[in-house]
Amino acid sequence: MFQILYRSLGCNYLRKTKALKVNTPIIAILAFYAINAYSQTSRIRTDLNKSQSSVISKTDSAGQRDAIDIVNHLFNKNNADANHASSRRLNFSVVPSPGYTLSTGFVFDVTGNVAFYTGSGHKENLSAIQSDLAYDTKAQKLLYNRGEIWFPDNQYRLVSDIRWAKFPTETYGLGTQTTTAQTDEINFNYLRVYSTLYKTLATDLYAGIGYNLDYHYNISSAGNLDKSVSDFEKYGLTNTSTSSGINLDLLYDNRRNGINPLGGQYASITYRQNSTLLRSRSNWHSVLVDLRKYMRLSNNSNNVLAFWAMGWFSSTGTPYLDLPQTAGDMYTNSGRGYAEGRFRGRDMLYFETEYRFGITRSGLLGAVVFANGQTFTNYPANTFNSFAPGTGAGIRIKMNKHSDTNVCLDYGVGIHGSHGFFVNLGEVF
Numbered sequence: 001m002f003q004i005l006y007r008s009l010g011c012n013y014l015r016k017t018k019a020l021k022v023n024t025p026i027i028a029i030l031a032f033y034a035i036n037a038y039s040q041t042s043r044i045r046t047d048l049n050k051s052q053s054s055v056i057s058k059t060d061s062a063g064q065r066d067a068i069d070i071v072n073h074l075f076n077k078n079n080a081d082a083n084h085a086s087s088r089r090l091n092f093s094v095v096p097s098p099g100y101t102l103s104t105g106f107v108f109d110v111t112g113n114v115a116f117y118t119g120s121g122h123k124e125n126l127s128a129i130q131s132d133l134a135y136d137t138k139a140q141k142l143l144y145n146r147g148e149i150w151f152p153d154n155q156y157r158l159v160s161d162i163r164w165a166k167f168p169t170e171t172y173g174l175g176t177q178t179t180t181a182q183t184d185e186i187n188f189n190y191l192r193v194y195s196t197l198y199k200t201l202a203t204d205l206y207a208g209i210g211y212n213l214d215y216h217y218n219i220s221s222a223g224n225l226d227k228s229v230s231d232f233e234k235y236g237l238t239n240t241s242t243s244s245g246i247n248l249d250l251l252y253d254n255r256r257n258g259i260n261p262l263g264g265q266y267a268s269i270t271y272r273q274n275s276t277l278l279r280s281r282s283n284w285h286s287v288l289v290d291l292r293k294y295m296r297l298s299n300n301s302n303n304v305l306a307f308w309a310m311g312w313f314s315s316t317g318t319p320y321l322d323l324p325q326t327a328g329d330m331y332t333n334s335g336r337g338y339a340e341g342r343f344r345g346r347d348m349l350y351f352e353t354e355y356r357f358g359i360t361r362s363g364l365l366g367a368v369v370f371a372n373g374q375t376f377t378n379y380p381a382n383t384f385n386s387f388a389p390g391t392g393a394g395i396r397i398k399m400n401k402h403s404d405t406n407v408c409l410d411y412g413v414g415i416h417g418s419h420g421f422f423v424n425l426g427e428v429f
Helices: 025-034 067-074 078-085 231-236
Strands: 020-023 090-101 105-116 127-136 141-150 156-166 169-171 184-202 205-224 240-253 264-274 284-296 304-314 347-358 365-376 388-400 405-413 419-425
Touching: 105 419, 156 205, 184 240, 205 231, 365 405, 388 419
Parallel strands: none
Antiparallel strands: 020 090, 090 105, 105 127, 127 141, 141 156, 156 184, 169 184, 184 205, 205 240, 240 264, 264 284, 284 304, 304 347, 347 365, 365 388, 388 405, 405 419
Protein backbone atom coordinates (compact mmCIF):
# COMPACT_ATOMS: atom_id res chain seq x y z
CA MET A 1 0.00 0.00 0.00
CA PHE A 2 1.49 3.23 -1.03
CA GLN A 3 0.35 6.68 -0.08
CA ILE A 4 2.06 9.62 -1.63
CA LEU A 5 2.96 13.15 -1.03
CA TYR A 6 2.77 14.64 2.37
CA ARG A 7 -0.56 14.34 4.14
CA SER A 8 -2.18 12.37 6.82
CA LEU A 9 -3.30 9.31 5.10
CA GLY A 10 -2.90 11.09 1.83
CA CYS A 11 -1.15 13.47 -0.45
CA ASN A 12 -0.68 17.19 -0.25
CA TYR A 13 0.49 19.10 -3.26
CA LEU A 14 0.78 22.51 -1.59
CA ARG A 15 3.18 21.02 0.93
CA LYS A 16 5.80 21.07 -1.82
CA THR A 17 4.89 24.11 -3.89
CA LYS A 18 3.36 27.56 -3.85
CA ALA A 19 0.76 26.93 -6.54
CA LEU A 20 -0.85 23.82 -7.98
CA LYS A 21 -1.34 23.97 -11.75
CA VAL A 22 -2.79 20.59 -12.73
CA ASN A 23 -4.31 17.92 -10.50
CA THR A 24 -6.17 14.82 -11.69
CA PRO A 25 -6.98 12.73 -8.61
CA ILE A 26 -10.67 12.06 -9.40
CA ILE A 27 -9.94 10.81 -12.92
CA ALA A 28 -7.17 8.63 -11.55
CA ILE A 29 -9.42 7.23 -8.83
CA LEU A 30 -12.17 6.22 -11.26
CA ALA A 31 -9.77 4.77 -13.80
CA PHE A 32 -7.99 2.88 -11.09
CA TYR A 33 -11.07 1.22 -9.71
CA ALA A 34 -12.53 0.63 -13.18
CA ILE A 35 -9.76 -1.86 -13.86
CA ASN A 36 -10.04 -3.31 -10.34
CA ALA A 37 -6.34 -2.84 -9.53
CA TYR A 38 -5.75 -3.17 -5.79
CA SER A 39 -9.47 -2.81 -5.09
CA GLN A 40 -9.92 -5.94 -2.96
CA THR A 41 -11.95 -4.78 0.02
CA SER A 42 -13.73 -6.29 2.95
CA ARG A 43 -16.38 -5.65 5.50
CA ILE A 44 -14.92 -4.58 8.83
CA ARG A 45 -17.28 -4.86 11.75
CA THR A 46 -17.49 -1.97 14.20
CA ASP A 47 -19.76 -3.57 16.79
CA LEU A 48 -17.59 -2.68 19.76
CA ASN A 49 -17.96 -3.80 23.32
CA LYS A 50 -20.09 -1.11 24.98
CA SER A 51 -18.42 -1.67 28.32
CA GLN A 52 -15.14 -0.60 26.73
CA SER A 53 -16.32 2.93 26.04
CA SER A 54 -19.45 4.98 25.55
CA VAL A 55 -18.10 6.14 22.18
CA ILE A 56 -19.41 3.77 19.52
CA SER A 57 -18.45 4.35 15.90
CA LYS A 58 -20.94 4.12 13.08
CA THR A 59 -21.50 0.72 11.49
CA ASP A 60 -21.75 0.96 7.70
CA SER A 61 -24.69 -1.00 6.32
CA ALA A 62 -25.10 -2.70 2.96
CA GLY A 63 -27.12 0.34 1.87
CA GLN A 64 -24.10 2.63 2.10
CA ARG A 65 -22.38 3.53 -1.16
CA ASP A 66 -18.72 4.09 -1.93
CA ALA A 67 -16.58 4.63 -5.03
CA ILE A 68 -16.06 0.90 -5.52
CA ASP A 69 -19.84 0.31 -5.57
CA ILE A 70 -20.30 3.07 -8.16
CA VAL A 71 -17.61 1.81 -10.52
CA ASN A 72 -18.77 -1.79 -10.16
CA HIS A 73 -22.30 -0.66 -10.97
CA LEU A 74 -21.16 1.29 -14.05
CA PHE A 75 -19.34 -1.76 -15.37
CA ASN A 76 -22.04 -4.22 -14.25
CA LYS A 77 -19.59 -6.07 -12.06
CA ASN A 78 -22.07 -8.04 -9.98
CA ASN A 79 -19.45 -10.48 -8.76
CA ALA A 80 -17.23 -7.63 -7.66
CA ASP A 81 -20.16 -6.16 -5.70
CA ALA A 82 -20.53 -9.48 -3.92
CA ASN A 83 -16.85 -9.60 -3.16
CA HIS A 84 -16.91 -6.02 -1.91
CA ALA A 85 -19.60 -6.91 0.61
CA SER A 86 -17.99 -10.14 1.72
CA SER A 87 -16.33 -10.57 5.08
CA ARG A 88 -12.54 -10.38 5.13
CA ARG A 89 -9.98 -9.29 7.69
CA LEU A 90 -8.22 -6.60 5.67
CA ASN A 91 -9.66 -3.51 4.01
CA PHE A 92 -7.55 -1.69 1.40
CA SER A 93 -7.94 1.81 -0.05
CA VAL A 94 -5.48 2.91 -2.76
CA VAL A 95 -5.42 6.03 -4.94
CA PRO A 96 -2.84 6.81 -7.66
CA SER A 97 -2.70 10.48 -8.62
CA PRO A 98 -0.54 12.19 -11.25
CA GLY A 99 -0.11 15.94 -11.14
CA TYR A 100 2.06 18.95 -11.94
CA THR A 101 3.45 21.75 -9.79
CA LEU A 102 5.79 24.64 -10.47
CA SER A 103 8.40 23.42 -7.98
CA THR A 104 8.26 19.68 -8.65
CA GLY A 105 7.36 19.47 -12.34
CA PHE A 106 5.39 16.34 -13.24
CA VAL A 107 4.82 14.07 -10.26
CA PHE A 108 3.25 10.65 -9.81
CA ASP A 109 2.19 9.38 -6.43
CA VAL A 110 0.35 6.41 -5.02
CA THR A 111 -1.55 6.78 -1.76
CA GLY A 112 -2.98 3.89 0.22
CA ASN A 113 -3.96 2.47 3.58
CA VAL A 114 -5.05 -0.84 5.01
CA ALA A 115 -7.44 -1.02 7.97
CA PHE A 116 -8.00 -4.07 10.14
CA TYR A 117 -8.78 -5.45 13.58
CA THR A 118 -6.16 -7.57 15.33
CA GLY A 119 -8.62 -9.55 17.48
CA SER A 120 -11.30 -11.95 16.30
CA GLY A 121 -13.89 -10.28 18.52
CA HIS A 122 -13.24 -6.80 17.10
CA LYS A 123 -13.30 -5.26 20.59
CA GLU A 124 -10.19 -3.15 20.01
CA ASN A 125 -9.82 0.08 18.02
CA LEU A 126 -9.41 -0.03 14.26
CA SER A 127 -5.76 -0.39 13.22
CA ALA A 128 -4.38 1.29 10.12
CA ILE A 129 -1.15 1.26 8.14
CA GLN A 130 -0.53 3.69 5.32
CA SER A 131 2.33 4.32 2.92
CA ASP A 132 3.33 7.09 0.50
CA LEU A 133 5.46 6.72 -2.59
CA ALA A 134 6.23 9.73 -4.82
CA TYR A 135 8.58 10.69 -7.61
CA ASP A 136 8.81 13.88 -9.66
CA THR A 137 10.87 15.30 -12.51
CA LYS A 138 12.74 17.75 -10.25
CA ALA A 139 14.51 15.23 -8.03
CA GLN A 140 12.08 14.96 -5.09
CA LYS A 141 11.62 11.35 -3.98
CA LEU A 142 9.53 10.28 -1.00
CA LEU A 143 8.84 6.97 0.73
CA TYR A 144 6.76 7.11 3.92
CA ASN A 145 5.25 4.32 6.01
CA ARG A 146 3.17 5.09 9.10
CA GLY A 147 1.12 2.77 11.24
CA GLU A 148 -1.08 2.66 14.34
CA ILE A 149 -1.74 -0.93 15.42
CA TRP A 150 -4.06 -1.76 18.31
CA PHE A 151 -3.55 -5.19 19.85
CA PRO A 152 -6.50 -7.34 21.02
CA ASP A 153 -8.69 -5.66 23.65
CA ASN A 154 -6.55 -2.50 23.30
CA GLN A 155 -3.97 -3.88 25.73
CA TYR A 156 -1.12 -2.48 23.62
CA ARG A 157 -0.75 0.07 20.84
CA LEU A 158 2.24 0.25 18.48
CA VAL A 159 2.86 3.49 16.55
CA SER A 160 5.56 3.74 13.89
CA ASP A 161 6.67 6.47 11.48
CA ILE A 162 9.40 5.55 8.99
CA ARG A 163 10.44 7.93 6.19
CA TRP A 164 13.09 8.44 3.59
CA ALA A 165 13.16 11.52 1.40
CA LYS A 166 15.40 13.30 -1.06
CA PHE A 167 13.95 16.70 -0.64
CA PRO A 168 14.74 19.94 -2.47
CA THR A 169 12.44 22.50 -0.85
CA GLU A 170 12.17 26.00 0.58
CA THR A 171 12.49 27.45 4.06
CA TYR A 172 11.57 31.00 5.09
CA GLY A 173 13.28 31.66 8.40
CA LEU A 174 12.05 31.60 11.99
CA GLY A 175 8.83 33.07 13.37
CA THR A 176 5.43 33.90 11.88
CA GLN A 177 6.38 37.27 10.37
CA THR A 178 8.65 35.87 7.65
CA THR A 179 7.93 36.74 4.02
CA THR A 180 8.54 35.03 0.68
CA ALA A 181 11.35 37.53 0.07
CA GLN A 182 13.26 35.46 2.63
CA THR A 183 12.82 32.25 0.64
CA ASP A 184 15.88 30.03 1.08
CA GLU A 185 16.20 27.09 -1.32
CA ILE A 186 17.60 24.09 0.54
CA ASN A 187 18.38 20.49 -0.34
CA PHE A 188 18.77 17.50 1.93
CA ASN A 189 18.27 13.78 2.32
CA TYR A 190 16.22 12.66 5.30
CA LEU A 191 15.78 9.44 7.27
CA ARG A 192 13.24 9.19 10.10
CA VAL A 193 12.64 6.18 12.34
CA TYR A 194 10.06 6.61 15.13
CA SER A 195 8.53 3.76 17.11
CA THR A 196 6.50 3.84 20.34
CA LEU A 197 4.84 1.01 22.27
CA TYR A 198 1.90 1.90 24.55
CA LYS A 199 0.49 -0.18 27.43
CA THR A 200 -3.00 0.20 28.86
CA LEU A 201 -3.17 1.85 32.29
CA ALA A 202 -6.96 2.11 32.46
CA THR A 203 -9.84 2.18 29.98
CA ASP A 204 -8.69 4.35 27.05
CA LEU A 205 -5.62 5.57 28.98
CA TYR A 206 -2.13 4.47 27.87
CA ALA A 207 1.53 5.06 28.71
CA GLY A 208 4.21 4.66 26.06
CA ILE A 209 7.95 4.56 25.56
CA GLY A 210 9.81 4.69 22.28
CA TYR A 211 12.79 5.74 20.21
CA ASN A 212 13.06 8.66 17.75
CA LEU A 213 15.72 9.21 15.08
CA ASP A 214 15.89 12.18 12.69
CA TYR A 215 18.89 12.13 10.36
CA HIS A 216 19.34 14.90 7.76
CA TYR A 217 22.37 14.66 5.49
CA ASN A 218 23.77 16.27 2.33
CA ILE A 219 22.26 19.57 3.53
CA SER A 220 22.90 22.62 1.34
CA SER A 221 21.42 26.12 1.28
CA ALA A 222 21.25 28.63 -1.57
CA GLY A 223 20.67 31.60 0.75
CA ASN A 224 17.81 34.08 0.94
CA LEU A 225 16.19 35.28 -2.27
CA ASP A 226 16.61 38.91 -1.14
CA LYS A 227 20.34 38.31 -0.49
CA SER A 228 19.95 38.89 3.27
CA VAL A 229 21.59 36.50 5.73
CA SER A 230 19.21 33.58 6.25
CA ASP A 231 17.94 32.52 9.67
CA PHE A 232 19.23 29.05 8.78
CA GLU A 233 22.77 30.45 8.60
CA LYS A 234 22.32 32.55 11.75
CA TYR A 235 20.91 29.58 13.66
CA GLY A 236 23.72 27.26 12.62
CA LEU A 237 23.90 25.73 9.14
CA THR A 238 25.55 22.29 9.03
CA ASN A 239 25.79 19.68 6.29
CA THR A 240 24.45 16.92 8.57
CA SER A 241 22.06 16.84 11.51
CA THR A 242 21.33 13.90 13.81
CA SER A 243 18.72 13.82 16.57
CA SER A 244 18.47 10.55 18.49
CA GLY A 245 16.54 10.04 21.68
CA ILE A 246 13.96 8.36 23.84
CA ASN A 247 10.34 9.53 24.06
CA LEU A 248 7.85 9.07 26.91
CA ASP A 249 4.13 9.37 26.12
CA LEU A 250 0.84 9.62 27.97
CA LEU A 251 -2.24 9.07 25.82
CA TYR A 252 -6.01 9.16 26.25
CA ASP A 253 -7.95 8.02 23.17
CA ASN A 254 -11.56 6.83 23.13
CA ARG A 255 -12.03 7.17 19.37
CA ARG A 256 -12.73 3.85 17.70
CA ASN A 257 -11.80 4.72 14.12
CA GLY A 258 -8.87 7.11 13.74
CA ILE A 259 -9.34 7.23 9.95
CA ASN A 260 -12.69 9.02 10.30
CA PRO A 261 -13.68 9.72 13.94
CA LEU A 262 -17.39 10.27 14.55
CA GLY A 263 -17.02 11.11 18.22
CA GLY A 264 -14.72 10.96 21.19
CA GLN A 265 -11.57 12.64 22.44
CA TYR A 266 -7.84 12.31 21.88
CA ALA A 267 -5.22 13.77 24.22
CA SER A 268 -1.50 13.08 23.97
CA ILE A 269 1.59 14.42 25.76
CA THR A 270 4.97 13.41 24.34
CA TYR A 271 8.30 14.21 25.97
CA ARG A 272 11.40 13.57 23.85
CA GLN A 273 14.95 13.62 25.24
CA ASN A 274 17.76 13.54 22.69
CA SER A 275 21.20 12.59 23.94
CA THR A 276 24.73 12.51 22.62
CA LEU A 277 24.95 9.11 24.34
CA LEU A 278 22.58 7.89 21.59
CA ARG A 279 24.68 9.60 18.89
CA SER A 280 22.56 12.75 18.79
CA ARG A 281 24.50 15.81 17.60
CA SER A 282 23.43 17.71 20.72
CA ASN A 283 21.44 17.24 23.91
CA TRP A 284 18.02 18.78 23.50
CA HIS A 285 14.42 18.01 24.44
CA SER A 286 10.89 18.80 23.31
CA VAL A 287 7.32 18.53 24.56
CA LEU A 288 4.35 18.02 22.22
CA VAL A 289 0.76 18.36 23.47
CA ASP A 290 -1.93 17.21 21.01
CA LEU A 291 -5.65 17.61 21.87
CA ARG A 292 -8.64 16.64 19.68
CA LYS A 293 -12.40 16.61 20.24
CA TYR A 294 -15.15 15.25 17.97
CA MET A 295 -18.82 16.14 18.45
CA ARG A 296 -21.44 14.21 16.50
CA LEU A 297 -24.26 16.73 16.20
CA SER A 298 -27.18 14.36 15.66
CA ASN A 299 -28.00 10.69 16.10
CA ASN A 300 -29.67 10.86 12.69
CA SER A 301 -26.58 11.92 10.75
CA ASN A 302 -22.81 11.61 10.74
CA ASN A 303 -22.24 15.37 10.76
CA VAL A 304 -19.30 16.14 13.04
CA LEU A 305 -17.79 19.27 14.54
CA ALA A 306 -14.09 18.59 15.16
CA PHE A 307 -11.47 20.57 17.11
CA TRP A 308 -7.69 20.23 17.12
CA ALA A 309 -5.14 22.05 19.29
CA MET A 310 -1.38 21.57 19.55
CA GLY A 311 1.43 23.06 21.57
CA TRP A 312 4.97 22.10 20.55
CA PHE A 313 7.92 23.37 22.58
CA SER A 314 11.63 22.67 22.08
CA SER A 315 14.83 23.61 23.90
CA THR A 316 18.02 25.32 22.84
CA GLY A 317 20.20 23.04 20.76
CA THR A 318 17.32 21.77 18.61
CA PRO A 319 18.61 21.40 15.00
CA TYR A 320 17.03 23.85 12.55
CA LEU A 321 15.31 21.17 10.44
CA ASP A 322 13.89 19.49 13.58
CA LEU A 323 12.27 22.65 14.95
CA PRO A 324 8.45 22.81 15.17
CA GLN A 325 7.06 23.79 11.77
CA THR A 326 3.92 24.01 9.67
CA ALA A 327 2.76 20.45 8.89
CA GLY A 328 5.38 19.05 11.24
CA ASP A 329 2.91 16.66 12.88
CA MET A 330 3.10 12.92 12.22
CA TYR A 331 0.80 13.03 9.20
CA THR A 332 1.96 16.48 7.95
CA ASN A 333 -1.60 17.79 8.11
CA SER A 334 -1.53 20.97 10.18
CA GLY A 335 -1.77 24.37 8.51
CA ARG A 336 -3.92 23.81 5.42
CA GLY A 337 -3.52 26.95 3.35
CA TYR A 338 0.29 26.92 3.65
CA ALA A 339 3.22 24.91 2.29
CA GLU A 340 4.95 22.47 4.59
CA GLY A 341 7.64 24.29 6.57
CA ARG A 342 6.23 27.72 5.67
CA PHE A 343 6.57 28.77 9.32
CA ARG A 344 9.10 27.47 11.82
CA GLY A 345 10.31 28.31 15.32
CA ARG A 346 11.48 26.91 18.63
CA ASP A 347 7.91 26.94 20.00
CA MET A 348 4.55 26.59 18.24
CA LEU A 349 0.87 26.99 19.08
CA TYR A 350 -1.82 25.69 16.72
CA PHE A 351 -5.61 25.45 16.60
CA GLU A 352 -8.06 24.16 13.97
CA THR A 353 -11.77 23.50 13.77
CA GLU A 354 -13.66 21.71 11.01
CA TYR A 355 -17.32 21.00 10.30
CA ARG A 356 -17.93 17.76 8.39
CA PHE A 357 -21.33 17.09 6.84
CA GLY A 358 -22.97 14.76 4.36
CA ILE A 359 -24.30 15.74 0.94
CA THR A 360 -25.92 12.49 -0.18
CA ARG A 361 -28.00 10.18 2.02
CA SER A 362 -25.99 7.20 0.78
CA GLY A 363 -22.83 8.57 2.37
CA LEU A 364 -21.00 8.69 -0.98
CA LEU A 365 -20.47 12.47 -0.97
CA GLY A 366 -19.78 14.91 1.84
CA ALA A 367 -18.13 18.26 2.43
CA VAL A 368 -16.20 20.22 5.04
CA VAL A 369 -15.41 23.80 5.97
CA PHE A 370 -12.39 24.54 8.16
CA ALA A 371 -10.38 27.32 9.79
CA ASN A 372 -7.00 27.20 11.51
CA GLY A 373 -4.38 29.44 13.06
CA GLN A 374 -0.70 29.02 13.92
CA THR A 375 1.99 31.05 15.63
CA PHE A 376 5.73 30.44 16.05
CA THR A 377 8.41 32.13 18.12
CA ASN A 378 10.94 34.36 16.35
CA TYR A 379 14.74 34.32 16.57
CA PRO A 380 16.75 35.03 18.65
CA ALA A 381 14.24 36.52 21.13
CA ASN A 382 12.05 33.37 21.01
CA THR A 383 8.79 35.31 21.52
CA PHE A 384 5.37 34.94 19.89
CA ASN A 385 4.60 38.12 17.96
CA SER A 386 2.32 37.23 15.05
CA PHE A 387 -0.51 34.90 13.98
CA ALA A 388 -1.12 33.19 10.62
CA PRO A 389 -4.75 32.20 9.94
CA GLY A 390 -5.96 29.80 7.28
CA THR A 391 -9.36 28.73 6.01
CA GLY A 392 -10.97 26.70 3.29
CA ALA A 393 -13.48 24.08 2.22
CA GLY A 394 -13.50 20.70 0.55
CA ILE A 395 -15.47 17.71 -0.62
CA ARG A 396 -15.40 14.11 0.57
CA ILE A 397 -15.81 11.01 -1.61
CA LYS A 398 -16.40 7.72 0.18
CA MET A 399 -13.63 5.46 -1.03
CA ASN A 400 -14.32 2.52 1.27
CA LYS A 401 -17.50 2.32 3.32
CA HIS A 402 -16.31 -0.50 5.58
CA SER A 403 -13.35 1.42 7.02
CA ASP A 404 -15.16 4.76 6.50
CA THR A 405 -12.24 6.02 4.40
CA ASN A 406 -12.85 9.20 2.40
CA VAL A 407 -10.84 10.82 -0.35
CA CYS A 408 -10.49 14.42 0.84
CA LEU A 409 -10.17 17.20 -1.76
CA ASP A 410 -9.62 20.54 0.00
CA TYR A 411 -8.75 24.06 -1.06
CA GLY A 412 -7.01 26.17 1.58
CA VAL A 413 -6.16 29.86 1.72
CA GLY A 414 -3.69 31.65 3.98
CA ILE A 415 -2.24 35.15 4.21
CA HIS A 416 0.19 36.85 1.79
CA GLY A 417 -1.30 35.05 -1.21
CA SER A 418 -0.72 31.52 0.07
CA HIS A 419 -3.27 29.04 -1.31
CA GLY A 420 -3.56 25.63 -2.91
CA PHE A 421 -5.17 22.20 -3.09
CA PHE A 422 -4.74 19.48 -0.49
CA VAL A 423 -5.57 15.83 -1.18
CA ASN A 424 -5.90 13.22 1.58
CA LEU A 425 -6.90 9.60 1.93
CA GLY A 426 -8.67 9.70 5.28
CA GLU A 427 -9.71 12.69 7.36
CA VAL A 428 -7.12 15.37 8.11
CA PHE A 429 -7.39 14.80 11.90
